[in-house]
Amino acid sequence: MSRMKRMKHEDFSEMLELEALGVLDQAQSEALRRHLEECDVCRAELRELRDTAAMLAHLAPPIAPAKETRARILERVRRSRLSPAESSASEEAITASPPRSFWLKWGLLAASLVVIICLALLLILWRERQRLSAELAQAERTERQLRTELDRERELRALLAAPQTRVIELEGTQVAPHARAKLAYDARTGRAILFATNLPPTPAGKAYQLWFIMSSGEAMPGDVFKAEKGDIETSFFIPPIARNAKAFALTLEPAQGTRVPTGEKYLLGSNS
Amino acid sequence: MKPRSQDQSDAELVRAIAQGDERALAAFYDRYASILFGLLLRILNDRSEAEDVLQEVFLQVWQEAERFDGARGRPFTWLVTIARSRAIDRVRARNSRDRKEMQASRSSWSETDEITQQLSRTEEREIVRRALAEIPEEQRDVLLLAYFEGLSQSEIATRTGAPLGTIKTRMRAGLRRLREILREKITEGRR
Numbered sequence: 068m069s070r071m072k073r074m075k076h077e078d079f080s081e082m083l084e085l086e087a088l089g090v091l092d093q094a095q096s097e098a099l100r101r102h103l104e105e106c107d108v109c110r111a112e113l114r115e116l117r118d119t120a121a122m123l124a125h126l127a128p129p130i131a132p133a134k135e136t137r138a139r140i141l142e143r144v145r146r147s148r149l150s151p152a153e154s155s156a157s158e159e160a161i162t163a164s165p166p167r168s169f170w171l172k173w174g175l176l177a178a179s180l181v182v183i184i185c186l187a188l189l190l191i192l193w194r195e196r197q198r199l200s201a202e203l204a205q206a207e208r209t210e211r212q213l214r215t216e217l218d219r220e221r222e223l224r225a226l227l228a229a230p231q232t233r234v235i236e237l238e239g240t241q242v243a244p245h246a247r248a249k250l251a252y253d254a255r256t257g258r259a260i261l262f263a264t265n266l267p268p269t270p271a272g273k274a275y276q277l278w279f280i281m282s283s284g285e286a287m288p289g290d291v292f293k294a295e296k297g298d299i300e301t302s303f304f305i306p307p308i309a310r311n312a313k314a315f316a317l318t319l320e321p322a323q324g325t326r327v328p329t330g331e332k333y334l335l336g337s338n339s
Numbered sequence: 340m341k342p343r344s345q346d347q348s349d350a351e352l353v354r355a356i357a358q359g360d361e362r363a364l365a366a367f368y369d370r371y372a373s374i375l376f377g378l379l380l381r382i383l384n385d386r387s388e389a390e391d392v393l394q395e396v397f398l399q400v401w402q403e404a405e406r407f408d409g410a411r412g413r414p415f416t417w418l419v420t421i422a423r424s425r426a427i428d429r430v431r432a433r434n435s436r437d438r439k440e441m442q443a444s445r446s447s448w449s450e451t452d453e454i455t456q457q458l459s460r461t462e463e464r465e466i467v468r469r470a471l472a473e474i475p476e477e478q479r480d481v482l483l484l485a486y487f488e489g490l491s492q493s494e495i496a497t498r499t500g501a502p503l504g505t506i507k508t509r510m511r512a513g514l515r516r517l518r519e520i521l522r523e524k525i526t527e528g529r530r
Contacts, residue, residue, distance in 0.1 A: 081507075081511065084510055084511040084514040084515065085492070085507065085510060085511065087514060088482070088485045088486060088510060088514060089420075089423070089424065089427065089485070089486075089489070090485050090490075090491055090492050090495075090510070092491070110411075114410075114411060114412050115518060116514055116515075116518065117412050117416050117420065118412060118413055118415075118416045119514060119517055119518040119521060120416075120486065120514060121413070121415060121416040121419040121420065122463065122466075122467050122517075122521060123467065123471075123482065123483070123486045123487075123517075124374060124375070124378045124419045124422075124423070125374065125463045125464040125466075125467045125468075126381075126464065126467055126468065126471065126483075126487075127374075127377040127378045127380070127381035127487070128377050129373035129374045129376070129377045129464075130373060130376050130377040130380055131372070131373050131376065132372055132373070132376040132389070132390055132393055133390060136372075136390050136393055136394060137365070137368055137369075137372065139394060140364075140368065140394050140397045140398065141361060141364070141365060143394070143398055144361055144364060144398070144401050145361070147398075147401070147402075148359065
């Protein structure tokens with residue numbers, strides 16, 4: 068540095084071409100800058116030499132940049148005018164790689180938004196599908212139930228309308244004095260329907276069993292039923308041999324049923 | 340009546356840019372973008388990087404036009420100096436491997452044949468090309484190495500195998516000679 072302080076005008080004058088070509092190091096360039104502040108001659112000389120050096124740029128063949136570059140520059144300029152704060156902030160970004168970082172940033176943001184919207188739509192669609200599936204399942208259950216009831220109604224009506232159908236009323240015994248039941252069956256086909264009410268709910272491990280009391284006094288075992296809330300509503304078939312039974316009875320038996328009655332009678336009705 | 344942008348001189352355009360005239364910036368761009376882009380491509384050898392720097396240059400012009408001092412040089416010189424120094428900065432920032440590849444790809448740049456083969460459509464380019472052809476080869480080579488490669492004096496000395504003092508002398512003599520020839524040719528062109 069001390070050497071530079073002792074430099075004369077001639078020394079600086081010899082540095083001008085090198086400065087114009089941009090090959091001085093930082094210390095030399097700084098020393099020259101200080102000299103230029105005081106020396107009009109060197110300043111004018113450097114100006115001309117810089118103009119000459121700049122003419123070298125014409126040696127590179129002119130090549131048109133991409134058309135988008137112009138639009139990007141003007142767009143940046145407009146944005147910097149709208150927001151002065153953004154201008155200085157954007158300059159750093161521009162130095163790094165302006166168009167790419169700009170498009171990358173907004174591109175990623177847009178892509179993220181699209182992904183979020185798609186996920187939200189998928190979630191909504193998935194929930195809607197779940198809801199519709201549940202509704203459909205419920206509707207199918209209801210339809211099955213209605214169809215079953217309708218079938219039973221039709222069955223009952225057909226059964227009751229048939230000339231060979233017999234209807235037997237069963238009454239509660241002392242064990243269940245309020246219990247009542249109706250047994251309707253087709254004497255030709257054996258199709259039967261049983262409606263029972265006011266029975267004691269079936270205890271665990273037990274079931275009500277139907278018995279066919281034959282003329283001989285023998286009890287033939289029939290189907291077993293559950294009366295969860297004291298009611299029975301079911302359809303079944305009566306075997307041919309039992310269709311001429313003298314009477315019908317309902318007893319409480321083990322859940323799987325028995326070959327001979329072991330429990331108490333709850334309902335009893337004669338086949339008149 | 341306001342003159343149309345394409346009829347304004349460079350100095351008028353820069354003054355208009357300094358006052359926030361976007362059309363003036365667009366006109367300045369249209370006037371020099373191809374020359375600058377050619378220069379940036381020559382230095383950087385990478386189209387994408389050259390596009391980036393071109394944007395940086397015109398944004399710097401937009402932001403610093405107010406501070407442009409016409410007494411210190413021509414607008415074209417200012418513009419080219421911004422572009423070149425930004426490009427050279429990028430070249431210097433590259434790692435040594437990239438740089439070797441780049442130098443290898445431009446090994447023939449300083450040869451006279453290549454310079455003379457670069458056909459010019461512009462008057463300025465033709466004048467500069469002819470002027471450079473009149474300069475001794477060793478002076479021309481150091482000018483081009485300094486200007487387009489961004490090499491320091493000692494790097495040029497290493498590259499050419501000549502002593503540092505000789506390199507300085509060649510640079511100084513070369514640039515002064517170029518200035519004289521250009522003056523003559525421009526004066527001839529005006530006659």
